[in-house]
Amino acid sequence: MAISESNVRPDFTKRTLNARVALFRRMGAGYIMIAPFLILFLVFAVWPIINSLYLSFTDFNGVKAGEFIGTKNYERMWGDERFIKALTNTASYVVLIVSLNTVCGLALAMALRAPSLLNQICRALFFLPAVTSTIAVTVLWRTIFTSADYGLANTILHFFGLKTIVFFSSPEWSIPILVIISLWGGMGGTMIIFLAGLQSISSDMTEAAAIDGATSVQRFWYIILPLLKPTTIYIVITGLIGAFQVFDMVYLIYSTVGNIGGPLDSALTIVPYLYDRGFTRFQLGYASSIAWVLFGIIFIMTMINLRLGRDNK
Amino acid sequence: MPVATLLRPLPTTTASAATTTAAAATTAASAATTAAVAGPKVAPGNVTVWAVGSEDDAKVFQSAADAFGKANPGVKVTIQPVSWDDAHAKDLAAATSGQGPDMITGGLSWGIEFGTKGAMVDLAQKYPDVVKNVQKLAQPGIYNAVVTRDGKVYGVPGDLTVMMMYYRTDLLKEAGIDKIPSTWDELTTAITKLQAKGSKGMASSWGNTSWLGWYGFLYGAGGSLYDAQCTKSTINSAEAVKSLQYYADLYTKYKTPTDSTIDFEGGFEKGDYPILMQGNWDVTGLESGHPGVKGKWAAAPIPAGPSGKKTAFIGGRMIGIMNFSKNQDTAAAFINYLYTDEAATMTSNKAAELSALWLPPRVNMVSKLQVPDDRKAALTAQLNDAGGPPNCKGWEESQNTADKKIQEVILNKADPQKALDEVAVMMNQNLK
Numbered sequence: 001m002a003i004s005e006s007n008v009r010p011d012f013t014k015r016t017l018n019a020r021v022a023l024f025r026r027m028g029a030g031y032i033m034i035a036p037f038l039i040l041f042l043v044f045a046v047w048p049i050i051n052s053l054y055l056s057f058t059d060f061n062g063v064k065a066g067e068f069i070g071t072k073n074y075e076r077m078w079g080d081e082r083f084i085k086a087l088t089n090t091a092s093y094v095v096l097i098v099s100l101n102t103v104c105g106l107a108l109a110m111a112l113r114a115p116s117l118l119n120q121i122c123r124a125l126f127f128l129p130a131v132t133s134t135i136a137v138t139v140l141w142r143t144i145f146t147s148a149d150y151g152l153a154n155t156i157l158h159f160f161g162l163k164t165i166v167f168f169s170s171p172e173w174s175i176p177i178l179v180i181i182s183l184w185g186g187m188g189g190t191m192i193i194f195l196a197g198l199q200s201i202s203s204d205m206t207e208a209a210a211i212d213g214a215t216s217v218q219r220f221w222y223i224i225l226p227l228l229k230p231t232t233i234y235i236v237i238t239g240l241i242g243a244f245q246v247f248d249m250v251y252l253i254y255s256t257v258g259n260i261g262g263p264l265d266s267a268l269t270i271v272p273y274l275y276d277r278g279f280t281r282f283q284l285g286y287a288s289s290i291a292w293v294l295f296g297i298i299f300i301m302t303m304i305n306l307r308l309g310r311d312n313k
Numbered sequence: 314m315p316v317a318t319l320l321r322p323l324p325t326t327t328a329s330a331a332t333t334t335a336a337a338a339t340t341a342a343s344a345a346t347t348a349a350v351a352g353p354k355v356a357p358g359n360v361t362v363w364a365v366g367s368e369d370d371a372k373v374f375q376s377a378a379d380a381f382g383k384a385n386p387g388v389k390v391t392i393q394p395v396s397w398d399d400a401h402a403k404d405l406a407a408a409t410s411g412q413g414p415d416m417i418t419g420g421l422s423w424g425i426e427f428g429t430k431g432a433m434v435d436l437a438q439k440y441p442d443v444v445k446n447v448q449k450l451a452q453p454g455i456y457n458a459v460v461t462r463d464g465k466v467y468g469v470p471g472d473l474t475v476m477m478m479y480y481r482t483d484l485l486k487e488a489g490i491d492k493i494p495s496t497w498d499e500l501t502t503a504i505t506k507l508q509a510k511g512s513k514g515m516a517s518s519w520g521n522t523s524w525l526g527w528y529g530f531l532y533g534a535g536g537s538l539y540d541a542q543c544t545k546s547t548i549n550s551a552e553a554v555k556s557l558q559y560y561a562d563l564y565t566k567y568k569t570p571t572d573s574t575i576d577f578e579g580g581f582e583k584g585d586y587p588i589l590m591q592g593n594w595d596v597t598g599l600e601s602g603h604p605g606v607k608g609k610w611a612a613a614p615i616p617a618g619p620s621g622k623k624t625a626f627i628g629g630r631m632i633g634i635m636n637f638s639k640n641q642d643t644a645a646a647f648i649n650y651l652y653t654d655e656a657a658t659m660t661s662n663k664a665a666e667l668s669a670l671w672l673p674p675r676v677n678m679v680s681k682l683q684v685p686d687d688r689k690a691a692l693t694a695q696l697n698d699a700g701g702p703p704n705c706k707g708w709e710e711s712q713n714t715a716d717k718k719i720q721e722v723i724l725n726k727a728d729p730q731k732a733l734d735e736v737a738v739m740m741n742q743n744l745k
Contacts, residue, residue: 063408063430082713147572148580169522169571169724256573259523259713263571263720279402281709282430 056289061282073289083290085265086273089175093269094243096179097186102235104183105190106228110220112191113198123195127188134185138252141181142168168253171266178249178267190235197231198224233309237302244298247271270294353440353642353649357387360640360647361414363407364392365400365630369667374418374471376663377656381647390647407635408432415638416647417468421458421701422709424468424631429461434634437466440645444469450652451674454627458701462543468633469648470674472660474592475699476519476529476615476625477691479599481587483609484512493613494588495623497533497559500616504567507587515569516586518577520626522564522723524715526590528626530556532700533618539740543705546740548715549733556618557729561722571723582606590615592628593695594670596688601668612688614695627699629674657681707743714739 031038056073060066077083108126112119129137144152145167154164167173201224209219225232250272254262260276261268270290278287362378364371371394378390393414395403400419407413408427417423417433427433437444437460447469448456455470480493485503488510494500504514520526531537536553539546547553563569570586578595580586582603589595600607617623632651634644650656657673658681664671665683672679676696682689702708718732 061430062405063427063432142574146574147570148575149585166570166572168574171724253574256523259716261713263522263724264717279405282405282426 052288052291055285056292058285060285060288062278062284063282066285069285073286074293076286077289077293082261082265082268082273083270086261086268086270089265089267090244090246090269092175093178093246094240096175097182097243098236098239100179100183101186101190101239102232104187105235106194106232108187108191109194109198110224113195123191126191129185130189130192132185134248135252137185138181138249141177141184142253145177169263171262171264174254174262174267177253178246181249182243182246186239190239193235194228194231197228201227229309233305237305240301240305241298244294245271247275251275353443353645355385355388355643355646356640358389358640358643360388360390360416360638360644362390362392362416362418362632363395363400363404363414364418365395365397365420366418367396368394369664369669370394370671372667373660373664373669373671376659377651378647380656380659381650384650385643385646388643411637413637414635415640415644416632416634418471418630418632419468421455421468421470421629421631424459424466424633425461425704426709428465428467428633432636433467434636434638434641435465435467436469436633436645436648437464439641440648443645443649446649447652450677452627452676452696452699454700455629455674458627458704459631460704462704462706468631471630471632471651473627473629473672473674473696474594475627475672475692475695476590477593477596477695478613478615479581479589479591479595479610480613481581481584481606481610484510484584484587488512488587493611494616495613496616497530497618500588501563501567503588504563508568512587513570513580513585514567515563515588515590516575516577516580517563517569517590518573519590519592521573522571522716522720524712524719525626525628527557527560527719528700529615529624530560530618532624533616533620533622534559535618535620535622538708539703539705539744543703543744545744546711546737548740549730549737552620553733554729557719557722557733560719561726561729564723565726578603581610593672593692596684596692597665597668597670612691614691614698623695623698625695625699627696627701629672629701654678654681705744707740707745710743711736711740 055066057068057070058066059069059072112123112126143150147154147164147166147168149155153167157163157165165173167177205223205227206219209223214222246269250262250267250269251260254260254267255272260272260280271294274287274290274294277283277290362374364374371392375392378392382388382390400417401423404413404417404419404423404427407417408430417427424433428435444466447466451470452473455473459468459470460466478494484507485493488503488506490503490506492499494503500515508514517526520528531548531553534552534556536550536556537547539548564571577586577589577591578599581589581599582605596612599610614623615625632648634641634648638644651673652675657675657678660671660673661678661682670682670684672682672692676693679689679693679696682692684692715736718727718736721727722729722732
């Protein structure tokens with residue numbers, strides 16, 4: 001019999017169907033088990049993200065459906081003084097906190113890596129801030145930096161004969177205060193991750209280098225640090241992602257009813273500004289566009305970091 | 314501490330009108346009937362109110378709600394407290410989803426904000442008799458703050474707050490200050506004398522280094538934020554510049570603290586700040602939290618400016634009906650009830666029980682408050698010369714610029730004329 005399409009297709013279709021049924025029997029149970037999470041994830045995470053992308057091209061005010069306005073929200077952003085101020089403040093904060101957090105976390109890990117009882121106690125103490133409530137910690141720091149008589153920071157300054165600094169109404173102190181609070185809360189967690197990274201480095205290499213006459217600084221710089229690169233890249237990337245999204249501290253310390261950002265907007269960062277535009281000023285379309293620009297910035301920085309990490313291998 | 318938000322400042326002429334007619338309103342309101350004006354028909358059902366403020370504020374409000382429920386069998390009004398920090402976002406979520414409370418309270422501007430977006434009922438259109446009754450009884454400054462330029466009323470005043478001056482009678486006497494500071498010059502002289510005696514002088518809590526704190530000085534100098542018709546900003550007038558220079562000098566020369574994290578009432582009790590600019594809530598709340606001041610303090614209207622006026626800022630909360638509510642008539646009847654003498658007395662008494670101060674938005678009810686006579690007199694005097702934020706378009710958007718420029722003058726010693734000129738440009742742009 002001559003081979004024809006009508007002879008071939010039914011067999012092919014049946015084989016494909018059988019293969020799919022077999023695949024479903026193998027994988028189906030797994031998909032059914034993750035279905036509840038998947039559905040919730042799609043509905044409450046994925047869909048809002050996609051919807052916000054659409055909203056960023058509208059003038060949605062939270063009550064009535066928005067009208068499509070094209071890229072006006074994105075164009076507006078670059079002429080918006082407050083957005084530019086938020087962006088520059090955020091950039092300053094990110095650079096400071098990520099670099100300090102990485103350096104301090106590594107320094108602590110190097111100092112406390114030996115398996116002694118004292119080191120274990122110190123590690124626990126340094127890690128404690130990472131497990132405390134951000135809100136409680138921020139309120140405490142507000143009490144420390146207040147210019148009232150009971151403010152600890154000014155008490156220490158007075159002890160050394162220095163004048164009172166009114167931290168919360170001095171614009172030059174806004175970003176440093178946020179950095180100090182974040183560093184205090186975050187370097188313990190960074191230390192733990194670096195400790196894990198250090199433990200994965202075989203001691204043979206450092207011992208061999210020591211035998212060959214390498215100093216401790218040389219061992220650190222030429223052996224330990226390069227081998228810690230994957231850990232460092234992970235810390236920098238997660239640090240960047242977190243730092244760009246700073247919100248709690250700014251909101252708790254520098255917001256008043258109807259305003260956010262501190263003296264002369266010196267503490268205004270992107271997410272609090274986005275929140276202010278969206279939920280206080282009813283400009284949810286504009287707030288959505290700011291959120292997507294933030295996503296774009298973080299994405300690009302993450303890609304740059306990953307690329308740098310790959311190039312230096 | 315209830316922090317009243319703001320709306321739009323009262324234009325000068327309207328503020329003047331508010332001042333001169335407040336006394337007339339007091340008299341007229343006294344003649345108003347104690348019973349509610351015949352209003353919307355009440356239907357059995359549950360009405361939920363999201364009330365911004367503390368739990369004590371909700372309890373005060375609930376006392377009136379319970380009485381309303383008793384008078385209307387089958388009706389239950391439940392007041393749920395929502396913190397100031399969360400309320401705006403929660404109300405927006407309710408408006409977006411079309412589900413939530415029947416009524417909300419919030420900052421004075423929230424009614425217009427939510428209403429112009431379609432989330433609240435225009436009471437002037439749907440319940441004109443209720444609004445007429447409110448207009449007749451409410452303090453004019455606060456009433457004008459909740460009306461849109463085209464006459465819509467999305468929320469009526471629920472309570473009011475007003476800026477006042479508190480002072481330590483003992484410390485002023487020790488410093489040789491025999492007269493309560495009632496003008497700008499007397500205020501700065503008093504601060505100098507107090508500082509010479511070792512205290513820090515004056516503190517300004519509500520609206521510290523912001524347009525809200527500056528408001529009383531602006532209007533005291535004869536200035537205003539907009540003209541009467543809201544056609545242009547007048548924030549950069551000669552009077553406004555003079556008032557801003559004076560306000561900045563309070564911080565730069567007379568060392569009023571710029572840090573808002575200070576415990577101002579604690580400082581008042583300790584004697585660090587014998588003069589304190591704060592909202593009226595300290596009239597009853599101060600002694601309960603700071604018993605050390607008992608018998609040593611008093612309240613007074615803010616000092617008058619060169620124009621002779623001592624127009625203090627009035628804030629408060631509005632109450633309105635969500636457009637998705639299925640109990641709109643009952644809710645409107647509840648608003649009507651809140652303006653009766655009975656409800657005003659009940660809320661004042663409940664507040665006194667909780668050592669709080671609830672000011673009904675009716676000047677003529679101040680006499681019913683359970684506070685000492687001298688403080689009652691000070692409150693009445695201040696309420697007779699007080700103005701709310703303006704209802705001019707774009708003021709909400711302009712506030713941040715106003716605050717930043719005021720802070721530049723205070724913190725960076727910027728030129729006040731230049732700073733206010735820049736604010737005026739922004740305000741005029743936002744008017745369009």
